[in-house]
Amino acid sequence: xxxxxxxxxxxxxxxxxxxxxxxxxxxxxxxxxxxxxxxxxxxxxxxxxxxxxxxxxxxxxxxxxxxxxxxxxxxxxxxxxxxxxxxxxxxxxxxxxxxxxxxxxxxxxxxxxxxxxxxxxxxxxxxxxxxxxxxxxxxxxxxxxxxxxxxxxxxxxxxxxxxxxxxxxxxx
Amino acid sequence: xxxxxxxxxxxxxxxxxxxxxxxxxxxxxxxxxxxxxxxxxxxxxxxxxxxxxxxxxxxxxxxxxxxxxxxxxxxxxxxxxxxxxxxxxxxxxxxxxxxxxxxxxxxxxxxxxxxxxxxxxxxxxxxxxxxxxxxxxxxxxxxxxxxxxxxxxxxxxxxxxxxxxxxxxxxxxxxxxxxxxxxxxxxxxxxxxxxxxxxxxxxxxxxxxxxxxxxxxxxxxxxxxxxxxxxxxxxxxxxxxxxxxxxxxxxxxxxxxxxxxxxxxxxxxxxxxxxxxxxxxxxxxxxxxxxxxxxxxxxxxxxxxxxxxxxxxxxxxxxxxxxxxxxxxxxxxxxx
Numbered sequence: 001x002x003x004x005x006x007x008x009x010x011x012x013x014x015x016x017x018x019x020x021x022x023x024x025x026x027x028x029x030x031x032x033x034x035x036x037x038x039x040x041x042x043x044x045x046x047x048x049x050x051x052x053x054x055x056x057x058x059x060x061x062x063x064x065x066x067x068x069x070x071x072x073x074x075x076x077x078x079x080x081x082x083x084x085x086x087x088x089x090x091x092x093x094x095x096x097x098x099x100x101x102x103x104x105x106x107x108x109x110x111x112x113x114x115x116x117x118x119x120x121x122x123x124x125x126x127x128x129x130x131x132x133x134x135x136x137x138x139x140x141x142x143x144x145x146x147x148x149x150x151x152x153x154x155x156x157x158x159x160x161x162x163x164x165x166x167x168x169x170x171x172x
Numbered sequence: 173x174x175x176x177x178x179x180x181x182x183x184x185x186x187x188x189x190x191x192x193x194x195x196x197x198x199x200x201x202x203x204x205x206x207x208x209x210x211x212x213x214x215x216x217x218x219x220x221x222x223x224x225x226x227x228x229x230x231x232x233x234x235x236x237x238x239x240x241x242x243x244x245x246x247x248x249x250x251x252x253x254x255x256x257x258x259x260x261x262x263x264x265x266x267x268x269x270x271x272x273x274x275x276x277x278x279x280x281x282x283x284x285x286x287x288x289x290x291x292x293x294x295x296x297x298x299x300x301x302x303x304x305x306x307x308x309x310x311x312x313x314x315x316x317x318x319x320x321x322x323x324x325x326x327x328x329x330x331x332x333x334x335x336x337x338x339x340x341x342x343x344x345x346x347x348x349x350x351x352x353x354x355x356x357x358x359x360x361x362x363x364x365x366x367x368x369x370x371x372x373x374x375x376x377x378x379x380x381x382x383x384x385x386x387x388x389x390x391x392x393x394x395x396x397x398x399x400x401x402x403x404x405x406x407x408x409x410x411x412x413x414x415x416x417x418x419x420x421x422x423x424x425x426x427x428x429x430x431x432x433x434x435x436x437x438x439x440x441x442x443x444x445x446x447x448x449x450x451x452x453x454x455x456x457x458x459x460x461x462x463x464x465x466x467x468x469x470x471x472x473x474x475x476x477x478x479x480x481x482x483x484x485x486x487x488x489x490x491x492x493x494x495x496x497x498x499x500x501x502x503x504x505x506x507x508x
Contacts, residue, residue: 008185034257034310041303057289061296069299073325076306080318132288134349 013053019046037075044068058134192284196273204420205235211466218470245409253406254311261308262407262414268297268304269421276428277352279438279450290351291343294429295336298384301418302328308415309403320402323392323477328384330481334488335380341373341499342366342433351429355437360446365436372495374434376488381426383484386419387465389472392480427461435461 023042030036044067051060141149209224209232216223224234249258275290277283287293302325309321345366346354358365367374383390394402404415431437435457438450475483 008189032254034254034307038257038260038303038307041300045300057287058292061289061292064296065292065299069296069302070329072303073299073306073329076303076310077322077325080306080310080322132348134289 009053012049016046016049016053019043019049033079034076037072037079040075041068041072044072056133058137196284197270200270200273200421200424201417203424204417205239207420207423207462208238208416209235210462211469214463214466215470218467239413242413243410247409247411248406250313250406252313254313257307257311258406259411261304261311262411262418263304264307265301265304265418266414266421268300269418269425272297272425273421273428275351276425277355277432277437278428278454280352280356282451283352286350286352289349291339291349291354291433294351294425295332298422298425299328299332301422304418305403308407312403312406314406316400317403317405320394320405324386324403327386327390327392327480327484330484331380331383331390331488334376334484334492335384337489337492337496338373338376338380339433340492340496341370344496344499344503345369351432355432355439358436358439360439360443362436362441365434365439367434370434370495370499372491372498376492376495377430377434380484380488381430382465382468383480385422385426385465387423388469389475390480391474392477423462423465427458427465430461431457 020043023039023046026039027036027043030039045064048060048063048068051057051063212234213223213231224231227233227237249255272294274285275283275287275293277286305328306321306325309317309319309324312318342354343349346357348354354366362368386392386394394404404412407415431454436453438454440446440448440450440453
């Protein structure tokens with residue numbers, strides 16, 4: 001079990017794993033909302049690092065661009081516009097906390113069981129090492145998945161127009 | 173570099189990675205020191221002044237003295253500031269600025285990382301600096317800093333969109349996101365470089381890049397006359413130096429990126445000049461862009477914040493989308 005190859009990839013995996021886990025834990029335990037968003041951004045970057053290790057570079061940097069960049073800034077903006085006061089420590093509710101802990105453990109158990117049980121089928125023709133996966137994603141998007149792709153763009157346009165309408169209404 | 177990453181990580185390899193990082197860092201710090209000196213000199217000459225000329229021969233040690241001053245200055249943290257974020261923000265701003273330099277190819281063989289999605293890497297990481305600027309502005313707990321941080325975020329987000337869309341034309345022409353291949357595909361005559369066929373994209377890119385750098389005429393985030401100094405009002409000493417360093421490292425990065433994307437990278441302007449090493453051509457074009465940035469700073473006034481947003485969304489964005497469309501039509505009709 002412990003005869004792993006101590007390569008750069010392995011070290012990078014551990015660095016990113018620590019980043020994801022500590023970011024997630026801190027996200028839950030911080031009191032200030034801005035701190036939570038920063039630790040969330042750390043998680044996003046860690047996940048992007050994992051994608052790089054899996055040789056999905058395109059996905060990785062889109063993850064950084066959209067999540068670590070755009071989504072985090074959006075959240076920070078939203079938080080700054082509102083009042084930032086530390087939430088008072090809530091009164092401990094033993095029953096509530098016990099039930100939550102049981103629920104969380106059960107969820108973890110189910111997820112862990114499902115991940116252990118499922119086998120990941122090898123794709124029919126795996127991409128050769130070092131192919132330009134950006135190009136492959138592009139080809140798939142515009143052939144096999146062109147309808148979902150277009151639907152998503154329509155959805156985004158609708159959301160976009162909706163945002164403009166809401167902002168206009170408020171301005172008047 | 174990629175091959176070493178697969179190997180077992182010995183102390184030797186780790187040392188090698190570390191040394192390359194240190195070499196690049198030394199080059200960048202040297203660039204920043206003298207870029208600041210030349211900026212002051214060039215602006216001085218353009219305004220019919222002499223510029224710094226006291227410290228060292230011709231004032232060459234002026235920036236060194238300034239940096240030394242910043243480093244030994246008292247480091248103040250406001251009592252009501254958010255201490256952790258206040259300390260974190262300068263480092264968070266600098267790390268992506270330095271990390272984006274990894275994908276810049278200097279010549280055919282001199283590069284650090286040859287990533288398939290180099291251009292996307294650059295764009296993605298430079299977005300993280302925006303978070304740092306907003307956090308720095310917010311953590312200072314100062315209204316000028318907060319206003320500066322907000323303006324900066326609004327500006328950087330607005331101009332990132334045309335910046336990215338303006339290079340889509342280049343990507344379509346070269347069919348890759350790899351910066352080394354993009355530079356490699358441009359020809360040996362200067363009209364074969366991307367800036368002539370992609371002239372619309374080039375103009376949009378340069379305007380958006382100046383804005384991303386927060387430099388005059390788009391330096392609203394630190395508009396001294398209205399915001400004191402913008403997001404770094406409360407910063408002093410080496411934390412302030414880090415923000416300055418970030419700014420100038422992005423000047424380096426944008427100048428190098430423009431060279432690679434639009435000005436043919438290491439290619440000579442005429443085929444009979446190819447005996448001059450590629451790195452010389454790269455440095456010449458790079459220095460020209462850096463000079464160009466100083467030049468417009470010395471000659472243009474600052475624009476208003478509503479004009480800035482209007483320009484970004486109503487002019488640059490439609491023009492860059494039009495450029496993508498025209499490129500697509502051209503490629504469809506004449507190339508395929």
